[in-house]
Amino acid sequence: MNGSYKYxxxxxxxxxxxxxxxxxxxxxxxxxxxxxxxxxxxxxxxEGYTFETIRKKGYxxxxxxxxxxPAKIKAALETTTFGETIIFEETLASTQPVAHQLAQEGAKxxxxxxxxxxxxxxGRMQRPWQSQKGKGIWMSVILRPDVPPYxxxxxxxxxxxxxxxxxxxxxxxxxxIKWPNDLLIxxxxxTGILTELQADPDRVNAxxxxxxxxxxxxxxxFPEEIHGIATSLKLQTGREIDRAVLIARILYYLEYYxxxxxxxxxLPIKKEWESYSCTIGQTIKVTTLTEVFYGKAVAxxxxxxxxxxxxxxxxxxxxxxxxxxxxx
Numbered sequence: 001m002n003g004s005y006k007y008x009x010x011x012x013x014x015x016x017x018x019x020x021x022x023x024x025x026x027x028x029x030x031x032x033x034x035x036x037x038x039x040x041x042x043x044x045x046x047e048g049y050t051f052e053t054i055r056k057k058g059y060x061x062x063x064x065x066x067x068x069x070p071a072k073i074k075a076a077l078e079t080t081t082f083g084e085t086i087i088f089e090e091t092l093a094s095t096q097p098v099a100h101q102l103a104q105e106g107a108k109x110x111x112x113x114x115x116x117x118x119x120x121x122x123g124r125m126q127r128p129w130q131s132q133k134g135k136g137i138w139m140s141v142i143l144r145p146d147v148p149p150y151x152x153x154x155x156x157x158x159x160x161x162x163x164x165x166x167x168x169x170x171x172x173x174x175x176x177i178k179w180p181n182d183l184l185i186x187x188x189x190x191t192g193i194l195t196e197l198q199a200d201p202d203r204v205n206a207x208x209x210x211x212x213x214x215x216x217x218x219x220x221x222f223p224e225e226i227h228g229i230a231t232s233l234k235l236q237t238g239r240e241i242d243r244a245v246l247i248a249r250i251l252y253y254l255e256y257y258x259x260x261x262x263x264x265x266x267l268p269i270k271k272e273w274e275s276y277s278c279t280i281g282q283t284i285k286v287t288t289l290t291e292v293f294y295g296k297a298v299a300x301x302x303x304x305x306x307x308x309x310x311x312x313x314x315x316x317x318x319x320x321x322x323x324x325x326x327x328x
């Protein structure tokens with residue numbers, strides 16, 4: 001059966017809750033038979049959705065699983081292209097190489113690779129990223145912005161704003177952005193972003209945006225060595241967050257801000273980034289491939305470069321580094 005009908009039916013029922021929708025109305029809306037509608041409802045029930053059936057009135061959606069089933073994500077989408085194609089696997093070594101391969105094969109902008117569990121998840125500098133099953137969001141999104149390769153690093157900052165906005169909308173909590181690729185809540189890491197590039201010398205062919213978010217973890221889900229470093233939205237809000245809804249909201253903002261970047265440049269997004277920043281104005285430790293130094297983060301440029309003022313008053317431009325916020 002056509003899976004696209006399943007998410008359309010689900011979306012219709014989500015939007016109608018708590019009012020019933022008749023099988024005949026669904027059949028008329030989507031040009032299907034009532035038998036086909038009944039089969040899609042049964043499919044959804046097998047996936048953990050529950051419905052109340054009211055005689056002569058129809059179906060009411062009464063509960064949904066906290067899954068990242070593509071049908072559930074698509075039912076929550078408000079995008080034009082992002083999320084139209086979703087590749088879902090229960091377990092992957094990592095979503096990044098799968099997305100890279102798809103991008104090389106011509107996958108369209110906004111294609112998403114997502115899984116419930118990564119066995120070899122990684123962050124920047126090839127560091128391992130813990131990706132527990134059924135707890136978080138582990139996904140890669142293919143972007144194809146019409147920009148030169150030297151602008152590609154700025155899309156990490158674009159993604160950070162999109163994720164911060166999505167979290168704020170869905171979880172009701174405001175994260176902070178630590179340059180260049182982490183989101184924090186109360187100083188604890190909640191999100192990492194990994195941006196990788198496929199390009200010719202003069203143009204970007206694809207950006208592979210890897211996103212990892214700790215959503216419904218308890219403290220027992222984290223290895224002991226990152227206690228005191230990591231947190232989750234559930235730990236911070238005291239409630240379970242619907243991951244599919246959060247994914248859909250992040251894709252909405254990622255589409256919006258990446259399109260805005262191509263049309264208007266980084267400046268309007270830079271202002272949003274600064275409003276979430278926990279880096280600017282702070283004393284930080286900067287670790288690059290060649291040196292380690294301390295200074296005060298004073299600004300990011302219109303190109304997304306971090307400006308750090310050293311103790312002697314000199315200002316250095318930092319293009320890529322790990323930074324640590326100095327703790328009181």
